[in-house]
Amino acid sequence: MIIKAKLWTFFPTSTFFAIFLLLLFAGNLEAARRKLEVPIVEGAEYVGSETCSACHEKEFKEFKLSTHQRIAIPWEGAQQVEGCEMCHGPGSLHVEAGGGRGKSIINPAKNPAACFGCHLDKKAEFQLPYHHPVLEGHVSCTDCHSAHGEEIRPWSTTSLDGVNEVCFKCHKEQRGPFVFEHEGVREGCTTCHKVHGSVNDKMLLVRDSNLCLRCHGQENFPTIAGRDHIGNLPTGTCWSTGCHTGVHGSNFDDHFRYT
Amino acid sequence: MEDTVRKRVGFVFAVAVVVLFCCVGVGKAFADDDGSTGGGERTEKKGIEGQMFVDLLPAQSVLLDGDDEKFRQIQWMNNKYVGGANQISGRFKYPEDITFDLEGRALAGQNDYDGILHLEKKDFGFVSFEYVEFSKYFDGSGGVYNPNRLLAVSELDKELELEIGHFALEAGLRVPKFPETTLFYEREFEDGSKSRTAWGTVTDTAGNGRNQKISPTYQDIHTMTDIFGIRAKHEVNGYVLNGEQRWEFVKSETFREAREVCNTSVTSTACEVYQLSQSPDTNVMTTTLRAERWFSKDMIHVSSGYRYANLRYRETEESRVRNGLGTILSNAENKVGARADSQLDTHTWVSSLMAFLTKTLNVGGKTKVELVKRKSSSTYPQDNTLDGTINLTDMSRTNDHIVRFGENGAIRYKGIPRAALYTEADFQQDVNSLDEFRDEFGPGEGTSEDFHRKTDAFINRGALALGAHVAPLARVNVTVQGRHRWNNSDFDDEFEQPVRAANGRQLSAFIESQDLRTSELSSRAKWTPFSWLTSSVRYQWRVDDFEMTVQDIGGETKADTTSHIYTADVTVQPLENVFVTGYFSRYLSTTSTIAHLVAAYQPDFKSDVDTWLGSIEYVPSEHWVWNGTVLYSDADNFNDFTGVGLPLGADFTRIEVSLGAKWTPRKDVSVGPKCAYYRYDSNPAAERNDYDAFAFFLEGSVALG
Numbered sequence: 001m002i003i004k005a006k007l008w009t010f011f012p013t014s015t016f017f018a019i020f021l022l023l024l025f026a027g028n029l030e031a032a033r034r035k036l037e038v039p040i041v042e043g044a045e046y047v048g049s050e051t052c053s054a055c056h057e058k059e060f061k062e063f064k065l066s067t068h069q070r071i072a073i074p075w076e077g078a079q080q081v082e083g084c085e086m087c088h089g090p091g092s093l094h095v096e097a098g099g100g101r102g103k104s105i106i107n108p109a110k111n112p113a114a115c116f117g118c119h120l121d122k123k124a125e126f127q128l129p130y131h132h133p134v135l136e137g138h139v140s141c142t143d144c145h146s147a148h149g150e151e152i153r154p155w156s157t158t159s160l161d162g163v164n165e166v167c168f169k170c171h172k173e174q175r176g177p178f179v180f181e182h183e184g185v186r187e188g189c190t191t192c193h194k195v196h197g198s199v200n201d202k203m204l205l206v207r208d209s210n211l212c213l214r215c216h217g218q219e220n221f222p223t224i225a226g227r228d229h230i231g232n233l234p235t236g237t238c239w240s241t242g243c244h245t246g247v248h249g250s251n252f253d254d255h256f257r258y259t
Numbered sequence: 260m261e262d263t264v265r266k267r268v269g270f271v272f273a274v275a276v277v278v279l280f281c282c283v284g285v286g287k288a289f290a291d292d293d294g295s296t297g298g299g300e301r302t303e304k305k306g307i308e309g310q311m312f313v314d315l316l317p318a319q320s321v322l323l324d325g326d327d328e329k330f331r332q333i334q335w336m337n338n339k340y341v342g343g344a345n346q347i348s349g350r351f352k353y354p355e356d357i358t359f360d361l362e363g364r365a366l367a368g369q370n371d372y373d374g375i376l377h378l379e380k381k382d383f384g385f386v387s388f389e390y391v392e393f394s395k396y397f398d399g400s401g402g403v404y405n406p407n408r409l410l411a412v413s414e415l416d417k418e419l420e421l422e423i424g425h426f427a428l429e430a431g432l433r434v435p436k437f438p439e440t441t442l443f444y445e446r447e448f449e450d451g452s453k454s455r456t457a458w459g460t461v462t463d464t465a466g467n468g469r470n471q472k473i474s475p476t477y478q479d480i481h482t483m484t485d486i487f488g489i490r491a492k493h494e495v496n497g498y499v500l501n502g503e504q505r506w507e508f509v510k511s512e513t514f515r516e517a518r519e520v521c522n523t524s525v526t527s528t529a530c531e532v533y534q535l536s537q538s539p540d541t542n543v544m545t546t547t548l549r550a551e552r553w554f555s556k557d558m559i560h561v562s563s564g565y566r567y568a569n570l571r572y573r574e575t576e577e578s579r580v581r582n583g584l585g586t587i588l589s590n591a592e593n594k595v596g597a598r599a600d601s602q603l604d605t606h607t608w609v610s611s612l613m614a615f616l617t618k619t620l621n622v623g624g625k626t627k628v629e630l631v632k633r634k635s636s637s638t639y640p641q642d643n644t645l646d647g648t649i650n651l652t653d654m655s656r657t658n659d660h661i662v663r664f665g666e667n668g669a670i671r672y673k674g675i676p677r678a679a680l681y682t683e684a685d686f687q688q689d690v691n692s693l694d695e696f697r698d699e700f701g702p703g704e705g706t707s708e709d710f711h712r713k714t715d716a717f718i719n720r721g722a723l724a725l726g727a728h729v730a731p732l733a734r735v736n737v738t739v740q741g742r743h744r745w746n747n748s749d750f751d752d753e754f755e756q757p758v759r760a761a762n763g764r765q766l767s768a769f770i771e772s773q774d775l776r777t778s779e780l781s782s783r784a785k786w787t788p789f790s791w792l793t794s795s796v797r798y799q800w801r802v803d804d805f806e807m808t809v810q811d812i813g814g815e816t817k818a819d820t821t822s823h824i825y826t827a828d829v830t831v832q833p834l835e836n837v838f839v840t841g842y843f844s845r846y847l848s849t850t851s852t853i854a855h856l857v858a859a860y861q862p863d864f865k866s867d868v869d870t871w872l873g874s875i876e877y878v879p880s881e882h883w884v885w886n887g888t889v890l891y892s893d894a895d896n897f898n899d900f901t902g903v904g905l906p907l908g909a910d911f912t913r914i915e916v917s918l919g920a921k922w923t924p925r926k927d928v929s930v931g932p933k934c935a936y937y938r939y940d941s942n943p944a945a946e947r948n949d950y951d952a953f954a955f956f957l958e959g960s961v962a963l964g
Contacts, residue, residue, distance in 0.1 A: 129913070137373070156665075176572065177633055221860075233861060
């Protein structure tokens with residue numbers, strides 16, 4: 001009890017003391033510190049998108065249409081950065097060097113740190129046991145997302161690409177078209193898969209039969225589609241061998257069995 | 260095998276070209292050097308200029324205690340000796356505006372290769388070559404079912420590794436005032452084996468008498484894809500015209516095996532092995548045309564595009580059912596010469612307009628029209644005893660006609676100081692006419708699989724988003740977005756033969772109607788009180804609601820997935836030579852379906868996980884950098900309902916700690932040893948593949964030129 005009381009008195013005192021010291025030296029420390037804003041290009045300063053447009057006119061114009069542009073705040077004199085340097089980092093050294101591929105400039109296609117600067121949650125998802133190998137350098141954010149394009153999302157209701165097109169680039173075996181299609185796949189792969197990373201194998205949103213029962217539950221459950229599943233559900237997932245293994249679609253069975 | 264050789268040839272070619280250019284480029288740079296050794300400084304004489312950086316990993320070694328397959332799967336790292344180069348990059352400038360860039364990585368022992376060579380002459384064109392190969396490792400473990408006494412767990416006696424990669428060649432003309440023309444060829448490959456979660460049956464006579472689906476299964480995959488085409492771009496009277504013609508040929512062979520595990524006789528029919536061989540081939544031809552133009556001093560942008568895609572798909576399939584000794588059993592799942600054909604034609608038109616009405620207000624709109632036509636058919640012959648007599652054949656045919664419309668509207672406003680506001684709306688309407696036919700014939704034919712049904716599906720989907728980015732203070736900014744999505748499907752039976760049976764097996768599209776709704780809120784606040792301290796917090800909330808009505812059953816069934824994601828990070832430089840980052844994420848997700856109301860079946864499923872990340876970098880002098888990282892991840896989702904079901908929630912603790920140093924004796928040379936500790940500790944009731952591993956890395960880098 002005494003120890004507890006001492007701890008309570010010790011922590012506030014030490015915490016306030018630490019904050020006091022930080023504030024005391026804050027002003028002096030300012031000048032000596034490097035900038036912590038991500039993305040970092042050591043020793044470089046911001047030059048503004050107009051400077052970038054001298055060489056990268058196409059990208060400059062393209063960005064005006066992009067999804068990312070809608071959150072850029074035009075505000076001179078403050079530390080908010082608008083345009084190209086939001087993701088590519090300060091460009092002064094790149095400009096001084098006369099440009100060059102990856103020269104004193106951040107390429108988010110090679111380094112996802114620039115994306116994680118804002119999309120923190122995705123950084124954690126890529127750390128989960130089952131994830132796309134972005135941190136390992138085998139896949140980059142730009143493989144699925146067009147950062148300069150009109151749509152940052154891989155798909156929209158008005159995009160030329162279909163709902164799962166970006167996934168089928170690598171996962172061609174799921175493309176079909178199958179004789180018997182699963183409507184769930186038409187809703188999009190993300191209906192069942194957590195595509196950045198998951199604690200569940202195969203990056204599944206849900207690892208058990210609840211995944212399917214979200215759409216295939218019915219009032220007289222455990223009857224599903226006219227068949228009583230009372231003996232099946234306790235044994236494993238809906239897509240276990242001998243059951244509905246062809247969850248992405250089947251060429252031979254309208255219930256996706258044995259495929 | 261032949262493809263593996265071809266693949267290796269591609270890699271050897273890539274390495275040879277890299278080495279050749281390195282030798283020529285660096286050799287020339289050094290030959291022209293005046294002897295100065297100033298690291299990183301450019302060497303320039305006789306117009307040749309070269310710079311090169313090599314980051315070597317001469318040694319990576321892992322000491323592992325525990326499940327090596329799980330280690331490889333989670334860490335994406337081989338536990339064998341690994342050595343090579345983490346990064347090779349270089350840029351060489353030659354006379355007449357010729358530049359050569361190279362970038363690569365080659366880690367032998369880990370099958371991790373990546374290289375890009377790019378040769379370009381200004382105002383003429385370029386040639387580039389790319390090679391990528393890496394391995395994805397899989398754990399061959401099945402599930403755990405503790406009430407089993409003898410067979411509570413099972414494991415494959417096969418190492419699962421899938422080699423994935425591609426090589427690509429691209430050549431383009433970039434002559435001013437002529438169309439930009441690019442020819443491209445790419446070969447993608449996938450070779451090896453992967454795990455599947457379609458687990459097989461485990462029968463343990465000493466258990467509680469229930470056969471559980473926990474036996475691991477795998478699939479061998481051998482896929483080759485050839486892609487080639489041409490793309491062109493040209494500007495005519497301010498219109499930028501783009502066109503691409505592309506062909507893709509995918510050839511694949513797969514083999515799947517699901518082995519039932521039992522503690523009875525291996526010759527028993529209760530302990531079967533199911534084998535499936537599939538050979539799907541796909542040919543895709545795509546034509547894409549786009550045109551865009553800026554009008555009114557770049558105040559209005561208009562674009563339009565059209566794509567035609569023709570896809571032809573054929574699959575052949577064979578399946579066998581054997582006993583544990585490999586003897587083929589008489590079984591209805593013995594299929595021979597099964598074949599399916601599909602053809603898909605898609606026409607898509609899109610158009611968009613974005614108008615910058617004032618400096619602070621822009622509005623946009625997009626539309627899409629799509630026509631999809633699919634014709635598919637299959638035959639599925641069954642030879643129970645594989646005596647050459649077809650006992651039954653299922654013949655299926657489906658046709659789809661989809662008409663799809665999409666619309667989008669967006670407004671972006673930046674008229675309020677220090678704020679950017681936006682709203683966006685998406686809509687889509689699908690009408691899908693589906694015609695399905697299935698007939699069973701042969702000596703043992705029945706009628707239970709026969710049907711002919713026509714269904715019209717009407718699908719309305721859409722999304723509304725509203726968001727803002729505000730910077731009320733110089734060092735504070737906040738982003739917030741709310742989004743609501745919906746997807747309403749309605750299925751109407753137009754024709755059904757035979758008429759719906761009492762047991763419902765012939766029900767056409769047994770879902771009568773379905774409403775999916777997703778509501779999301781995400782917010783982020785970032786605070787940078789000093790140039791040496793920055794922090795941010797983020798919160799996301801998402802609810803996916805499912806509501807459906809099933810034909811002839813009535814009532815509305817509901818299900819939902821609710822997620823909360825909390826993230827926070829802080830980056831601080833407390834001393835001039837110390838740099839610290841900390842990061843925390845809490846992901847909470849619960850899925851609830853009708854099954855949880857019936858306690859004996861399936862409780863809610865949770866995917867909760869906490870992740871902590873930290874790193875520190877200490878720079879005691881200009882020659883030394885010390886760094887350390889720590890990752891701690893904890894998931895606690897095991898829910899013991901083994902008495903009535905199979906719990907599959909993730910339940911583990913994961914730790915990664917690394918400590919490294921980098922010594923830079925010269926500006927252009929560095930050496931860095933690093934050691935790391937990895938731990939995966941799972942709940943033995945949920946899985947049994949723990950590991951502890953120590954890894955040692957020796958890295959070094961050199962900058963040339």
